[in-house]
Amino acid sequence: MSNTIWSVDEHLDDILAAVRPLEPIDLQLPDAQGCVLVEDVTVAMALPPFDNSSMDGYAVRVADVAGASEEFPAVLTVIGDVAAGSDALPTVGPGQAARIMTGAPLPPGAEAVVPVEWTDGGAGQGAATTMRPAGDAPEGASGQVRVHRAADARAHVRARGSDVQVGDLALRAGTVLGPPQIGLLAAIGRGTVKVRPRPRVVVLSTGSELIQPGEELREGQIYDSNSFALAAAARDAGAIAYRVGAVTDDAAVLRDTIEDQLIRADLLVTTGGVSVGAYDVVKEALSFSGDQDQPGSGVDFRKLKMQPGKPQGFGSIGPDHTPLLALPGNPVSSYVSFELFVRPAIRTLMGLDDVHRPTVRAVLKSGKALSSPADRRQFLRGRHDADAGTVSPVGGAGSHLIAALALADCLIVIPEETTSAEPDSEVDVILLG
Amino acid sequence: MSNTIWSVDEHLDDILAAVRPLEPIDLQLPDAQGCVLVEDVTVAMALPPFDNSSMDGYAVRVADVAGASEEFPAVLTVIGDVAAGSDALPTVGPGQAARIMTGAPLPPGAEAVVPVEWTDGGAGQGAATTMRPAGDAPEGASGQVRVHRAADARAHVRARGSDVQVGDLALRAGTVLGPPQIGLLAAIGRGTVKVRPRPRVVVLSTGSELIQPGEELREGQIYDSNSFALAAAARDAGAIAYRVGAVTDDAAVLRDTIEDQLIRADLLVTTGGVSVGAYDVVKEALSFSGDQDQPGSGVDFRKLKMQPGKPQGFGSIGPDHTPLLALPGNPVSSYVSFELFVRPAIRTLMGLDDVHRPTVRAVLKSGKALSSPADRRQFLRGRHDADAGTVSPVGGAGSHLIAALALADCLIVIPEETTSAEPDSEVDVILLG
Numbered sequence: 001m002s003n004t005i006w007s008v009d010e011h012l013d014d015i016l017a018a019v020r021p022l023e024p025i026d027l028q029l030p031d032a033q034g035c036v037l038v039e040d041v042t043v044a045m046a047l048p049p050f051d052n053s054s055m056d057g058y059a060v061r062v063a064d065v066a067g068a069s070e071e072f073p074a075v076l077t078v079i080g081d082v083a084a085g086s087d088a089l090p091t092v093g094p095g096q097a098a099r100i101m102t103g104a105p106l107p108p109g110a111e112a113v114v115p116v117e118w119t120d121g122g123a124g125q126g127a128a129t130t131m132r133p134a135g136d137a138p139e140g141a142s143g144q145v146r147v148h149r150a151a152d153a154r155a156h157v158r159a160r161g162s163d164v165q166v167g168d169l170a171l172r173a174g175t176v177l178g179p180p181q182i183g184l185l186a187a188i189g190r191g192t193v194k195v196r197p198r199p200r201v202v203v204l205s206t207g208s209e210l211i212q213p214g215e216e217l218r219e220g221q222i223y224d225s226n227s228f229a230l231a232a233a234a235r236d237a238g239a240i241a242y243r244v245g246a247v248t249d250d251a252a253v254l255r256d257t258i259e260d261q262l263i264r265a266d267l268l269v270t271t272g273g274v275s276v277g278a279y280d281v282v283k284e285a286l287s288f289s290g291d292q293d294q295p296g297s298g299v300d301f302r303k304l305k306m307q308p309g310k311p312q313g314f315g316s317i318g319p320d321h322t323p324l325l326a327l328p329g330n331p332v333s334s335y336v337s338f339e340l341f342v343r344p345a346i347r348t349l350m351g352l353d354d355v356h357r358p359t360v361r362a363v364l365k366s367g368k369a370l371s372s373p374a375d376r377r378q379f380l381r382g383r384h385d386a387d388a389g390t391v392s393p394v395g396g397a398g399s400h401l402i403a404a405l406a407l408a409d410c411l412i413v414i415p416e417e418t419t420s421a422e423p424d425s426e427v428d429v430i431l432l433g
Numbered sequence: 434m435s436n437t438i439w440s441v442d443e444h445l446d447d448i449l450a451a452v453r454p455l456e457p458i459d460l461q462l463p464d465a466q467g468c469v470l471v472e473d474v475t476v477a478m479a480l481p482p483f484d485n486s487s488m489d490g491y492a493v494r495v496a497d498v499a500g501a502s503e504e505f506p507a508v509l510t511v512i513g514d515v516a517a518g519s520d521a522l523p524t525v526g527p528g529q530a531a532r533i534m535t536g537a538p539l540p541p542g543a544e545a546v547v548p549v550e551w552t553d554g555g556a557g558q559g560a561a562t563t564m565r566p567a568g569d570a571p572e573g574a575s576g577q578v579r580v581h582r583a584a585d586a587r588a589h590v591r592a593r594g595s596d597v598q599v600g601d602l603a604l605r606a607g608t609v610l611g612p613p614q615i616g617l618l619a620a621i622g623r624g625t626v627k628v629r630p631r632p633r634v635v636v637l638s639t640g641s642e643l644i645q646p647g648e649e650l651r652e653g654q655i656y657d658s659n660s661f662a663l664a665a666a667a668r669d670a671g672a673i674a675y676r677v678g679a680v681t682d683d684a685a686v687l688r689d690t691i692e693d694q695l696i697r698a699d700l701l702v703t704t705g706g707v708s709v710g711a712y713d714v715v716k717e718a719l720s721f722s723g724d725q726d727q728p729g730s731g732v733d734f735r736k737l738k739m740q741p742g743k744p745q746g747f748g749s750i751g752p753d754h755t756p757l758l759a760l761p762g763n764p765v766s767s768y769v770s771f772e773l774f775v776r777p778a779i780r781t782l783m784g785l786d787d788v789h790r791p792t793v794r795a796v797l798k799s800g801k802a803l804s805s806p807a808d809r810r811q812f813l814r815g816r817h818d819a820d821a822g823t824v825s826p827v828g829g830a831g832s833h834l835i836a837a838l839a840l841a842d843c844l845i846v847i848p849e850e851t852t853s854a855e856p857d858s859e860v861d862v863i864l865l866g
Contacts, residue, residue, distance in 0.1 A: 029646065030676065033665045047836070049655060056710035083682065083712045085642030087652050101710040103642060103762065105653045116709055130709040133717045135684050141711070164836045171839065179669055183662025183764055184839040187655075191647020209518030209536060213462065214624020219520050220538045222482060222620070229616025232466045236612055243463065249516065251568050276549055276563035277489035277534040278574070279516045284566045329536065331616055403480070403597045406604065406617040 005303045006312075007416075008340065008377050015314055015341055019323050021351035022199060022266060026192045029182050034238055035195035036351040037175045043168040043188050046161035051106040053082075055156045056131060058097040058119060058145055059110035065147045070127070073146035078122055081140035082107050099131070099141035106157055113156035120146040164188065174353065199266040199349035201239040201342075203231045206254060206272040206282055207329060210246035225402065226271040226334045230327075233338050234269070237346040249273065251285035258285075262318040266349055269342055272329025274301055275311040282313065282326045297321055305416055307376045308333035312341070331402040336379050336411065339432065360384070362391040362429045364412070370421040372414040381408035384429055391429045409433055438736045439745075440849070441773065441810050448747055448774055452756050454784035455632060455699060459625045462615050467671055468628035469784040470608045476601040476621050479594035484539040486515075488589045489564060491530040491552055491578055492543035498580045503560070506579035511555055514573035515540050532564070532574035539590055546589035553579040597621065607786065632699040632782035634672040634775075636664045639687060639705040639715055640762060643679035658835065659704040659767045663760075666771050667702070670779040682706065684718035691718075695751040699782055702775055705762025707734055708744040715746065715759045730754055738849055740809045741766035745774070764835040769812050769844065772865065793817075795824040795862045797845070803854040805847040814841035817862055824862045842866050 006014075024038040053059065059082060060074075068074035076097040080090045084103040092098050092109035099122075100106070100113055121128025122145045134140065164170060170188055171181055177195065185193055203226075210224035211217055224246040234241035242264060247254050258268060273282030286299040299315030313326030325345065327337040339357065347355035362384060364370070370393060372378040381404050382391045391412055395404020413428040414421050421427060439447075457471040486492065492515060493507075501507035509530035513523045517536040525531050525542035532555075533539070533546055554561025555578045567573065597603060603621055604614055610628065618626055636659075643657040644650055657679040667674035675697060680690050691701060706715030719732040732748030746759030758778065760770040772790065780788035795817060797803070803826060805811040814837050815824045824845055828837020846861040847854050854860060 029661050030664065033668065045650070047655075049650060050653065056708055056713075081711065084640055085653055085682070089653075099711065101712050102708060103640070103655070131711040133684075133713070134682075134711040135714070135717050137711075163834050168836070170836060179662050179666035180768060180835070180838045180841070182665045183658045183768065184835050186646045186658035186661040187764060187835050189646050189648075189650065189656045191645065207517055207536070212624065213619045213622050215622075217478070217482060217622065220483065220518055220522075222480075222536070223622045225616045225619035228462050228619040229612050231463065232615045233612035235466060249518070249567075251566075275489055275535060278514065278532065278564040278567040278570075279534050280489075280566070281568070284568050331620060335613060335616065401596050402613070402617050402620050403601070403603060405613045408613070 005305055008304060008306050011302065011304055011312060011314065012341055012344065015325070015345055016348055016355070018316070019345045019348045022196045022349050024194045024196050026194050027197065028192055029185055029190070032177050032193050032195045033182060035177055035197065037171055037177060037193060037195055038173055038351065039194045040169055040173050041171045041185065041190065041193070043164045043166055043170050045189055046166050047163040047187060048158055048160060051160050052158050053100045053102055053104050053106060053113045053156060054158050055113055055115040056102050057100060057113045057115040057156065058147065059092055059100040059107050059113055060097045060147065060151065061092060061094060061109065062111045062151060062153050064095060065114060065150050068147045068150050070148040073120070073148050076145050076147060078141045078143055078145050080142070081134065083134070097145055097147070111153050112151040114147050114149065114151050115156060118147060118149040176352070196351040199239045199346055200242065200264055201234040201267045201269060201346060202242045202244060202261045202265040203227050203234060203269045204244040204257065204261070205246045205329070206249060206270060207246060208249040212245065225331050226329065229331065229335055230269055230271065230338050230342070233335070233343070234346060237343045238350050239346045249279045249281045251281045254281050254285045258317065262320070262322055265322050267345060268317065268322060268324040269338070270324070270326045271334040274313050274326045274328055286313065286315070286317065286324070286326065299324055299326060301326065305376050307373060307378045309337045309340070312337060332381070332405050335405060339411065339430070340379070358431050360429050360431060361426050362389055364421055364423060364425050364427050365390045365392045366423045369423065370414060372419055372421065374419050375416050377416050378414040380412040380414065381405050382410045382412040382429065383408060384410040384431060391427065438738055441737060441739050444735065444737055444745060444747065445774055445777065448758070448778055449781055449788070451749070452778045452781045455629045455782050457627045457629050459627050460630065461625055462618055462623070465610050465626050465628045466615060468610055468631065470604055470610060470626060470628055471606055471784065472627045473602055473606050474604045474618065474623065474626070476597045476599055476603050478622055479599050480596040480620060481591050481593060484593050485591050486533045486535055486537050486539060486546045486589060487591050488546055488548040489535050490533060490546045490548040490589065491580065492525055492533040492540050492546050493530045493580065493584065494525060494527060494542065495544045495584060495586050497528060498547060498583050501580045501583050503581040506553070506581050509578050509580060511574045511576055511578050513575070514567065516567070530578055530580070544586045545584040547580050547582065547584050548589060551580060551582040609785070629784040632672045632779055633675065633697055634667040634700045634702060634779060635675045635677060635694045635698040636660050636667060636702045637677040637690065637694065638679045638762070639682060639703060640679060641682040645678065658764050659762065662764065662768055663702055663704065663771050663775070666768070666776070667779060670776045671783050672779045682712045682714045684714045687714050687718045691750065695753070695755055698755050700778060701750065701755060701757040702771070703757070703759045704767040707746050707759045707761055719746065719748070719750065719757070719759065732757055732759060734759070738809050740806060740811045742770040742773070745770060765838050768838060772844065772863070791864050793862050793864060794859050795822055797854055797856060797858050797860050798823045798825045799856045802856065803847060805852055805854065807852050808849050810849050811847040813845040813847065814838050815843045815845040815862065816841060817843040817864060824860065
C-alpha cells in the first residue's frame with residue numbers, strides 16, 4: 001500500500017504508461033470488425049479490374065449508332081450476351097451489338113454501351129423498359145436490336161482502375177475497420193488483414209456476501225451485480241469479456257482463481273476487497289512486491305483523491321505480466337472506476353488513438369449547490385441535455401445508488417478544489433453514451 | 434414489377450409498415466445486452482436489503498462514544514467481527530463494539546459505525562489507518578478498541594431500502610439494456626429478463642462474377658464485397674448477421690439457397706440481380722405474387738427516385754413471411770440502400786423507438802456545385818466537421834467508388850428538386866458514425 005494519495009490523473013497515467021497495445025495478428029475480415037489496422041493496405045489490383053458496363057443494355061460501336069433516333073433507329077445484329085462473370089467474350093464487329101449486363105466486361109470491338117431503355121430490346125415494339133430474363137430464353141439474345149439514341153465513346157463504361165489503381169493506398173495503418181472498410185478490403189481481394197485483436201478481459205467480483213441473481217438470498221447476502229455490469233461495459237468498450245462468478249473472501253481461493261484465468265486474460269479486472277478492512281482479500285492476495293522469478297509483477301494498492309472510488313489497485317500478475325486493475329466493490333464506485341481507468345486501458349490494448357470518452361462543458365441545473373469533499377475529484381451521475389447545453393444530477397452522491405446510475409447518461413465532474421458546485425455554474429461532463 | 438416510381442420515403446414507409454418487432458423472449462442478463470426491455474421491471478426486494486456499514490470500522494452504541502476524543506477516548510470491548518456475508522450476528526451491548534466491514538449488516542444493538550481511522554484499531558497505538566487482515570488473525574478481533582470521535586445515530590449506516598424500495602419501478606419497458614441497466618437488474622436479483630432478441634439477418638450476394646476475397650481472380654471476375662460489408666453493417670446495427678457466400682446467377686439455385694436459409698432468418702438481405710438485365714436472378718426468382726398456400730408472400734421490385742440505389746425489392750418469403758430486402762449490386766448502392774432501408778428495418782425488429790441515423794444540417798464545402806439528376810434524391814458520400822458545421826464530398830457520384838465510401842463518415846442528401854447544390858449552401862447530412 002502506497003502512503004501517497006494519488007490524483008485521478010496520476011493513477012490513469014500510471015496505468016496507460018504500463019499497458020501496451022496487443023501484438024497484431026492476421027484475422028479473417030469478419031473477425032476484424034471494430035479492430036485497428038496495423039498495416040498500410042495498398043491496392044494489388046485495379047478496381048474495377050476491367051472496363052465494364054454501368055447499365056443493362058447493348059455494347060456497340062460508336063459509328064454504328066451515330067445520329068440514331070426513335071424515328072430513324074440504328075438497326076444492329078445482336079451477336080449474343082455478355083453477362084457479369086462471362087469468361088468468353090464475343091467480338092463486336094461493324095453493324096453488330098452484344099447484349100450486356102451491368103458489371104459485365106466490355107467486349108472487344110465495342111466502344112460504348114447503350115442502355116436497354118434507349119433501344120427496342122430486340123422486340124421491335126418501341127422503347128423497351130426491361131430485358132427478357134435469360135431463364136426464359138437461355139440461348140441468349142439474337143436477331144436485331146433497334147437503337148434510338150447515339151452514344152459517345154466510353155458512354156456507360158466504367159473504366160478499369162477508375163475506383164482504385166494498383167499501388168494506391170486503400171487504408172492507412174491505424175484505421176478502425178467498420179463496415180465500409182471491411183467492404184473495401186474484400187473488394188480488393190484481401191481475405192485476411194493484420195489488426196490488433198480484441199482484448200480478452202476477465203471480470204471477477206469478490207465477496208462472501210455475493211449471490212448469483214436468480215438465486216435465493218439469505219440473511220446478510222446481496223446479489224452480485226458488478227461482474228455483470230463490468231463484463232457488459234468491457235464488451236461495450238470493444239473487448240471480449242469473460243465473467244467469472246463471484247469469488248468468496250478467501251485469499252488462497254482468489255489467487256487460485258486468478259491464476260486459472262490468466263490463460264485467457266489480456267487484462268484482469270476485480271471488484272471489491274481493496275480497502276482497509278480485515279477481509280479485503282484482493283489486497284491481501286495480491287499485495288506482494290512480485291515473485292523472485294517474475295520481476296516487475298505485483299499489484300500496488302493506493303488511495304485516490306476521488307469520490308467514489310478512493311481505494312484502487314493496479315499492477316500486473318503472472319508470467320506474462322498481465323495487467324490487473326482492482327476496483328472497489330460498491331457498484332457505483334466500480335462502474336465509475338471502470339469508466340475512468342479500465343475503459344481507457346481496454347482501448348489502449350486495442351491500439352486506438354482516442355481512448356477517452358468525450359468530455360463537454362455544460363451548465364449545471366440543480367435546485368441546490370452540490371457539495372463535494374475538499375481535495376477529492378467527485379464524479380456525480382447526471383443527465384446531459386446536448387441541445388440546451390445543460391446537465392442535471394440524478395440520485396445522490398452515495399456510492400450504492402445503482403438505481404440512479406441506470407438513469408444517468410453522463411458523469412458530472414466536480415474538481416478537487418471545489419467544495420460546492422453552484423447551480424448555473426459550468427462543469428465538465430463525461431458523456432457515457 | 435410496379436410501374437410507379439416510388440419515392441425514398443414511400444419505400445421506407447412500406448418497409449416499416451410491414452416489419453414488426455420480434456416476439457419477446459426471456460434471456461439471461463449477459464445475452465440481453467443491447468436489447469430492448471418489454472416489461473416494466475419492479476423491485477422485488479429493497480436495496481440495500483439490510484442496514485449495512487458504509488465503512489470499515491466498529492459498530493457501536495451512540496451513548497458509548499458520546500464525547501469521545503483522542504485525548505479521552507471511549508474504550509469499548511470488542512466482541513468479534515461482522516464481515517460482509519456474515520449470517521450469525523453478535524449483539525452489541527452497552528460498552529461493546531463489533532469490528533465491521535463495508536457492506537456488512539449492522540448487528541443488533543449497534544446504532545452507528547465509527548470508521549477504523551477514528552479509532553486505534555484495537556492496537557492501542559494512536560489512530561489506525563487500516564485493519565489487520567483476517568487471514569493473519571482468523572479468530573477475528575477481540576480485546577479493546579479506543580474510539581476517538583463521537584458518532585450520531587445511523588452514522589456510516591446505509592439504510593435498508595435507501596437505494597430502491599420494494600415495488601419501485603427499476604426500469605421501464607422500452608429501456609435499452611446497457612451496462613448500468615444490466616447491473617441494476619443483477620442487483621435486484623433478476624437472472625433473466627424479457628426482451629426482444631437480436632434479429633438474425635441473413636446476407637446473401639448474387640452474381641456469377643463474384644469470387645471470395647483471397648482467391649485468385651479470373652477474367653471478368655470481381656471479389657464479393659457486399660456480403661462482407663453488409664454483414665458487418667447488420668452486426669453494427671445490433672443484429673446477429675449470417676453471411677452466405679455469393680450465389681451464382683441461377684434462379685433455381687438462388688431460390689433453394691434462400692429457402693435453406695429461412696430457418697435462421699428474421700430478415701433476408703440480398704444484393705444484385707434487381708435491375709432490368711436478363712440475368713437479374715433475384716428478380717426472376719422472387720417476382721411472384723405469392724404462393725397459393727402462403728397468402729401475403731411475394732417480393733415487389735420497384736424503381737426509386739434515388740441515386741444510387743434506383744432498383745430495389747421488398748416483400749416477404751416463406752411460411753413465416755420472413756421480410757426480404759433485395760438491394761442493388763453495386764457496392765456503394767447496396768451500402769447506401771442498407772443504411773436507408775435495412776438498418777431501420779433491423780432496429781424496428783429490435784423494438785427500438787429511434788430507428789434512424791441522426792440527420793443534421795451542414796454547410797456544403799465544395800470547390801464546385803454538386804450536380805444531381807432531377808427527380809432523384811441523391812446520396813453523396815461526405816466527411817462532416819461537427820465543430821465547423823460543414824460537410825465536404827469525398828469521391829464522386831459513381832456508385833462503384835467504394836474506396837471513397839471507406840473515407841466517408843456521412844451521406845450528403847441532395848433533394849429531388851435540386852439539380853445543383855451550390856457551395857456554401859445548407860444541406861441535410863446523415864451521420865454514419
